[in-house]
Amino acid sequence: xxxxxxxxxxxxxxxxxxxxxxxxxxxxxxxxxxxxxxxxxxxxxxxxxxxxxxxxxxxxxxxxxxxxxxxxxxxxxxxxxxxxxxxxxxxxxxxxxxxxxxxxxxxxxxxxxxxxxxxxxxxxxxxxxxxxxxxxxxxxxxxxxxxxxxxxxxxxxxxxxxxxxxxxxxxxxxxxxxxxxxxxxxxxxxxxxxxxxxxxxxxxxxxxxxxxxxxxxxxxxxxxxxxxxxxxxxxxxxxxxxxxxxxxxxxxxxxxxxxxxxxxxxxxxxxxxxxxxxxxxxxxxxxxxxxxxxxxxxxxxxxxxxxxxxxxxxxxxxxxxxxxxxxxxxxxxxxxxxxxxxxxxxxxxxxxxxxxxxxxxxxxxxxxxxxxxxxxxxxxxxxxxxxxxxxxxxxxxxxxxxxxxxxxxxxxxxxxxxxxxxxxxxxxxxxxxxxxxxxxxxxxxxxxxxxxxxxxxxxxxxxxxxxxxxxxxxxxxxxxxxxxxxxxxxxxxxxxxxxxxxxxxxxxxxxxxxxxxxxxxxxxxxxxxxxxxxxxxxxxxxxxxxxxxxxxxxxxxxxxxxxxxxxxxxxxxxxxxxxxxxxxxxxxxxxxxxxxxxxxxxxxxxxxxxxxxxxxxxxxxxxxxxxxxxxxxxxxxxxx
Amino acid sequence: xxxxxxxxxxxxxxxxxxxxxxxxxxxxxxxxxxxxxxxxxxxxxxxxxxxxxxxxxxxxxxxxxxxxxxxxxxxxxxxxxxxxxxxxxxxxxxxxxxxxxxxxxxxxxxxxxxxxxxxxxxxxxxxxxxxxxxxxxxxxxxxxxxxxxxxxxxxxxxxxxxxxxxxxxxxxxxxxxxxxxxxxxxxxxxxxxxxxxxxxxxx
Numbered sequence: 001x002x003x004x005x006x007x008x009x010x011x012x013x014x015x016x017x018x019x020x021x022x023x024x025x026x027x028x029x030x031x032x033x034x035x036x037x038x039x040x041x042x043x044x045x046x047x048x049x050x051x052x053x054x055x056x057x058x059x060x061x062x063x064x065x066x067x068x069x070x071x072x073x074x075x076x077x078x079x080x081x082x083x084x085x086x087x088x089x090x091x092x093x094x095x096x097x098x099x100x101x102x103x104x105x106x107x108x109x110x111x112x113x114x115x116x117x118x119x120x121x122x123x124x125x126x127x128x129x130x131x132x133x134x135x136x137x138x139x140x141x142x143x144x145x146x147x148x149x150x151x152x153x154x155x156x157x158x159x160x161x162x163x164x165x166x167x168x169x170x171x172x173x174x175x176x177x178x179x180x181x182x183x184x185x186x187x188x189x190x191x192x193x194x195x196x197x198x199x200x201x202x203x204x205x206x207x208x209x210x211x212x213x214x215x216x217x218x219x220x221x222x223x224x225x226x227x228x229x230x231x232x233x234x235x236x237x238x239x240x241x242x243x244x245x246x247x248x249x250x251x252x253x254x255x256x257x258x259x260x261x262x263x264x265x266x267x268x269x270x271x272x273x274x275x276x277x278x279x280x281x282x283x284x285x286x287x288x289x290x291x292x293x294x295x296x297x298x299x300x301x302x303x304x305x306x307x308x309x310x311x312x313x314x315x316x317x318x319x320x321x322x323x324x325x326x327x328x329x330x331x332x333x334x335x336x337x338x339x340x341x342x343x344x345x346x347x348x349x350x351x352x353x354x355x356x357x358x359x360x361x362x363x364x365x366x367x368x369x370x371x372x373x374x375x376x377x378x379x380x381x382x383x384x385x386x387x388x389x390x391x392x393x394x395x396x397x398x399x400x401x402x403x404x405x406x407x408x409x410x411x412x413x414x415x416x417x418x419x420x421x422x423x424x425x426x427x428x429x430x431x432x433x434x435x436x437x438x439x440x441x442x443x444x445x446x447x448x449x450x451x452x453x454x455x456x457x458x459x460x461x462x463x464x465x466x467x468x469x470x471x472x473x474x475x476x477x478x479x480x481x482x483x484x485x486x487x488x489x490x491x492x493x494x495x496x497x498x499x500x501x502x503x504x505x506x507x508x509x510x511x512x513x514x515x516x517x518x519x520x521x522x523x524x525x526x527x528x529x530x531x532x533x534x535x536x537x538x539x540x541x542x543x544x545x546x547x548x549x550x551x552x553x554x555x556x557x558x559x560x561x562x563x564x565x566x567x568x569x570x571x572x573x574x575x576x577x578x579x580x581x582x583x584x585x586x587x588x589x590x591x592x593x594x595x596x597x598x599x600x601x602x603x604x605x606x607x608x609x610x611x612x613x614x615x616x617x618x619x620x621x622x623x624x625x626x627x628x629x630x631x632x633x634x635x636x637x638x639x640x
Numbered sequence: 641x642x643x644x645x646x647x648x649x650x651x652x653x654x655x656x657x658x659x660x661x662x663x664x665x666x667x668x669x670x671x672x673x674x675x676x677x678x679x680x681x682x683x684x685x686x687x688x689x690x691x692x693x694x695x696x697x698x699x700x701x702x703x704x705x706x707x708x709x710x711x712x713x714x715x716x717x718x719x720x721x722x723x724x725x726x727x728x729x730x731x732x733x734x735x736x737x738x739x740x741x742x743x744x745x746x747x748x749x750x751x752x753x754x755x756x757x758x759x760x761x762x763x764x765x766x767x768x769x770x771x772x773x774x775x776x777x778x779x780x781x782x783x784x785x786x787x788x789x790x791x792x793x794x795x796x797x798x799x800x801x802x803x804x805x806x807x808x809x810x811x812x813x814x815x816x817x818x819x820x821x822x823x824x825x826x827x828x829x830x831x832x833x834x835x836x837x838x839x840x841x842x843x
Contacts, residue, residue, distance in 0.1 A: 003670075014666065014673045014681070121685050145705055178708035179666065179681035181673055256680075256707030264711065342711040360713030360735045364772070371768045372731035376724055377757030379749040382691040384658065422750055423691075565658075596753045602691060605748055618745065618782050618791035 005051045007187050015182040017175040018043035020146040021085070021113060023184065024153025026055060028109070031080035031190040033059045034068040036467060037496035038087030039122035040176040041115035045085050046497065049508040056190050061499045061508040064434070064467045065090035066097050069112065073101055076110040077203060078194040081157050085113040088127045089433065093468070095132065098166065102136045103215035104203045105164040108192075109157030115171045118302040119339030122173075124413070124432065126337070128303035133168045133280045134310075137219035139226045140280035141169045141235065144255035146180040152235060152277060154185070159229065163222045170279075172302050173339070174253040227281045235277025238290055244272030246327075246352050247294035249287070251276045251307055254300035254340065261346040265357065271349065282310055288318045298352055299328035300345055305336070327352050382423040385603035386564030386573075386621025388490055388534035389416045393424040394599070394629070395540035396457060396486075400427075402541070403548050407455035408444060412437035412469070414461035415495045415563075416488055423600055428459075435460070435468025438485060442472055445481035445554070455548050456483035463493035463501040465518070473554070477527050480553040484544065485527075487518055487556060488534070490563040498566050522556045534561030535625050564621045573622025575637035577603075579615050583634035586612035591631050599629050643716050643739075644809045650710045651698040651808065654729045655721030656747045657691055660795035665696035667822060668799065671814045672700055682708025691750070693725055700809070718773075719802045721781075721794060722747050723765045730772045740773045741802045741842070743794060745782035777805055777842050784837050793834035800838025812839060 003013045004023040015023060021044050025033065033052070035045035049059035058075075062068035065086045072082035086094060091114045098112070120126040133140035141156055143149035152169060160167040205212040230236070240247075248258045248271060255275045262271045274290045276282075291297060291311075299308040308328045315324060327333045333348040334340060343359065350357040359365070383390045393416075400407035411417055411428030412435065420428040430440050441458035460469050465487060473485055492498040500506055505515040522529045530547070532539045540559060547555045585591075595613055596604045603620035604613055613634070624637035643649050651668070655661045662683065669679045682697040699706040715733035720726030720742030730738060744762055751757035760768075769776045781797035803810055816832065823831050 012673055014670045014679055147705075174682060174708045177683055179669055179679070180705055180708075181678050253707065256705065257709075259704075260707055260711065341709045342707055346711060359711065364734075364736055365713075368731045368734060368772050371772065372728060375760040375764060375768060376728045376731065377749055377751045377759075379656065379691065379693045380751060382750045384691065422754060593755070597755050600750060600753050602748065602750075602753070604753075606753075618786055618794075619747070 004047055005054060006184060009184055009186050012181050012183050014179050015146050016043060016177060016179045017143070017146045017149050017171060018115075018177070019047050020150040020182050021153045021171070022047040023182065024150035025083045025111070026051070026187055027150070027185045028154040028157045029081060029188040029190050030083050030157070031057060031192065032072055032075035032082040033057055034062050034071045034082070035085045036062050036064045036068055036090060037493050037499045038090045039496055040117055040173040041085045041087045041090070041113065042496045042499070043176070044083070044113060045508070046499065048083070052509045059508045061501065063502055065094040069094040069097050069101070072110055073106060075194070076106040076108045078196045079108050079192050080190065080194050081109040083111045083113065085115065087123065088114060088116045088129045089123060089125065091129050091132060093434070098132070099136060100205070102138055102166060102219065103205045103212055106160065106166060107164065109160040110166050111153060111156040111160060111169060112166050113169045113171060115173070115176045116303065117173055119173070126303055128306055130170050130280065130306045131304070137223055138165060139163065139167050140278070141167065142251045142277060142279050143169065143171060143175055144252055144275060144277065146175070146178065147182050148235065148277060149175060150182055159226070162229070163225060165222060170252070172253055223281045227283060230278040230281065230283035231286055233278050233283065236275065236283060236286055238272060238274045240272025241269055242293070244294050245270040246296045246298055246349065247290060248273045248298045248300055248349070249276065249307065249311060250274075250300040251279050252302055254302065254345065257340065257342045257345040258300050260342050261349045264346055265349055265355070267349065267353065276307070279307055280310070282314055284314055287311065287314060291315060291318060291324065292322065294324070296325045296327065296352060298333065298348060299326065300334060300340065300348070302340055305329040380423070381418045381421060382600065382602060383415070383418060384564050384621070385601055385619050386567070386623035387415070388559065388561035388564070389419065389424065389488065390601060391535050391537050391625045392459070392486070392488060392540060392559050393419045393427050395537045395544065396427050396459070397425045398537070398541045399544035399548065400455070402545060403455060405454055407457060409457045409459065410437040410441045410444070412458070412460045412464050414464050414488070416459060416461060433468070434464055435472060438469040438472035438476065441483040441485070442476035442479070442481040442554070445476065445483035446479065448482065457486060458483055459486040459488055462487065462489045462491070462503050462518070466502045466516070474525065476554040477525050482551055483554055484547050485554060485556045487558045489518065489558055489560045490534075490566070492563060492566055494563040494565065498563065519558060527554050527556045529556045529558060531558040531560060534559040535623055537625065537628050564623065568621065572640050575622045575624040575640055577615055577620055577622055577624055577626070577635060577637050579613055580634050580636060581610065581612060583632055584612045585632060586610070589632060595626055595630055595635070599626060601626055643807050646716055648699050648701040648704070648706050649717075649808070650715050651700070651717045651719060652695050652710060652715045652729050652733055653698065653719045653721070654693070654695040654725040656725065657694050659721045659747070660792060661694055661696050661721055664795045664799045665698050667815065667818045668810060669698055671810055671818045675809070675814060677701065677809070678703060678705050680706050680708050684709065693728060695725070695729055717802070717807050718742070719798060721798055723762070724759065727765060727768050730769065734772050736774060738773050739807055740769050740776040741798070741805055742769065742776065742778060743781040743798055744778050745780060745794070777801065779838070779841050781838060784841070785834060788830060788834055788837075790830060793830060796831050796834035797838035800835040800840070801842040804839040804842035
């Protein structure tokens with residue numbers, strides 16, 4: 001049994017922040033759970049989907065975040081509590097609907113969890129999504145521990161119902177992906193009958209005289225109500241002396257870092273911490289009360305100076321009029337970019353006290369840094385052993401070189417985005433948001449009238465295609481843009497943990513689903529479609545060369561082969577791959593370690609003693625592709 | 641030698657994406673939670689989860705929940721699934737008081753394959769680790785796992801090894817109980833076997 005489904009109230013489990021959010025939703029009688037997967041948010045709906053049948057939940061991997069929010073809103077309109085989760089980039093996709101949903105509002109509890117990725121560990125940006133709460137006048141919650149994430153989730157549904165609107169909860173990687181002790185509460189199973197009341201006024205701002213400004217006004221009245229609720233919220237608290245020399249105001253991951261910082265610096269008697277869980281709108285009275293106790297204030301938060309800016313705005317109105325010395329992002333004590341960590345907070349606090357913090361013996365520090373610099377190279381991103389993307393990008397590289405017209409490859413979001421670097425032979429030249437590679441390709445393909453004569457290739461993953469590339473592909477086919485759309489079909493949403501998408505014949509809950517046939521879809525649109533095996537370098541290269549000859553409109557090449565990680569879970573390796581040591585000429589070969597240096601599969605390593613290539617049996621996935629690239633046929637494969 | 645009374649006790653499990661350090665950090669963490677401790681498990685990544693460095697910070701305390709990242713110089717124990725990663729973590733979080741238990745089988749970074757960087761010899765890696773730690777133990781856990789027919793079991797062999805050296809407030813029985821609750825049939829047998837071989841190797 002999954003530990004989020006344990007029906008033993010008051011016992012403790014070690015839960016990931018995202019699992020704690022899922023557990024909170026179960027304890028709050030959630031009915032509908034939707035998402036498009038995206039790190040660091042995926043485990044919330046993934047976990048709920050795994051227990052969906054047991055708890056009578058409808059869980060869905062939606063085609064994208066906007067649809068996920070629409071599905072959740074439909075549940076809310078019909079009296080069923082719903083949760084939707086997304087990464088920071090996903091909320092941009094959902095934003096259009098959200099900005100319309102927030103005006104007429106909702107009915108049953110609707111919680112939107114957005115998981116930000118400070119430091120952009122698994123993202124193309126490190127956007128701070130909290131601003132969206134302020135833009136749309138919606139309430140914002142920020143949990144500081146997995147336990148709090150569970151409690152806030154439960155309360156978020158109640159708050160949503162009190163104000164008849166969406167509640168936003170912002171998590172970050174260090175909360176969503178951290179595990180901590182979580183004391184379980186009572187599980188509840190959804191029992192409401194879903195019903196959409198057609199006699200109430202429609203959910204829209206249009207057509208009934210009131211108009212959007214009237215709804216906007218109501219949102220501002222809502223903020224007053226939310227602020228009142230926040231003033232006595234159990235998610236805000238203060239620890240420290242009555243008159244602290246320094247007041248830290250923090251939220252989210254900053255809470256435990258701040259606590260540890262004052263413990264390490266032995267400043268518990270001089271520093272107070274006001275920990276806020278309700279960060280928009282601010283509970284003005286509570287914050288003012290503690291700010292008036294201190295002269296110096298340090299604000300600790302992830303990414304932007306969101307809390308800092310709002311606190312300064314509030315400070316200008318606190319009576320009696322006072323001034324404070326503020327430390328934080330504007331003062332340079334906490335960086336404006338990247339992720340915060342305990343050392344940043346320790347140094348910021350030490351600095352505010354004029355102290356110099358030394359983390360460890362300086363001699364040790366210097367020695368360790370020298371050794372790491374000398375002996376420990378960075379570990380760059382690379383395709384896994386057996387990854388079908390490696391052979392596809394190898395073929396793309398070969399085809400474009402043979403074609404010789406400086407072909408442009410536009411990239412997209414997914415594991416294959418790594419082809420921007422050495423593992424994909426530096427083939428990608430652009431990469432932005434989901435699906436944007438296809439849009440950019442179609443734009444390039446229409447530049448012929450300005451003398452543009454380079455071939456254009458748009459590789460796009462299966463899940464990314466359904467999420468956001470369909471409109472651009474239709475546009476390209478309709479406008480007869482000259483580019484090749486390469487569909488990388490690896491049988492799932494590999495980057496985020498192999499979630500199914502509309503091209504797969506089962507859904508989030510493991511039930512049978514109708515798989516959308518990509519090939520027929522494209523043929524229906526009138527585009528020529530060819531299908532090849534992703535491991536077949538020769539076939540892909542040849543098909544691309546053939547397509548490059550023909551300059552009439554948008555063409556589609558489907559490269560099909562299951563993700564090596566998905567395959568390894570279910571089936572034996574395709575081949576036993578050996579290196580015939582006699583045939584490998586090693587350093588004497590003119591290839592200069594071609595298989596290792598150029599092909600770069602981690603399963604191929606250099607044997608320092610024998611001075612020859614070698615297959616690393618702990619890593620080799622048995623795809624057999626390297627057999628085709630050795631100039632001396634020293635690598636052989638045997639079917640398994 | 642034991643760190644059973646150190647509070648917080650900071651264990652960092654390090655390796656390369658795909659080696660299964662997240663799984664063992666969860667099992668080790670849950671075993672400690674079951675014995676009444678407060679545990680936080682955080683992860684830090686390098687460039688990517690695909691072939692990149694991954695470290696799990698397991699922070700154990702009798703009464704406080706700690707943050708998910710260990711401050712610089714505060715690692716008490718490093719459990720390495722890959723030798724170079726153990727050295728990298730010493731550089732970030734080590735001190736002269738840090739203990740290291742590490743696998744010796746390299747997983748070469750891309751920069752080594754391309755010839756831009758060189759992977760240090762095992763002797764050099766050991767020398768550096770010895771110099772930067774209070775004590776270090778080395779084991780070819782990958783060889784044991786390959787011997788069992790599943791290189792992915794390297795993580796279980798190393799978990800056995802760290803329990804074998806008795807640095808953590810975690811016993812063989814506690815961890816085996818956790819394995820029994822998490823795996824079934826052949827998978828349980830294999831994991832138990834790998835765990836016990838690691839335990840015996842450094843007992």
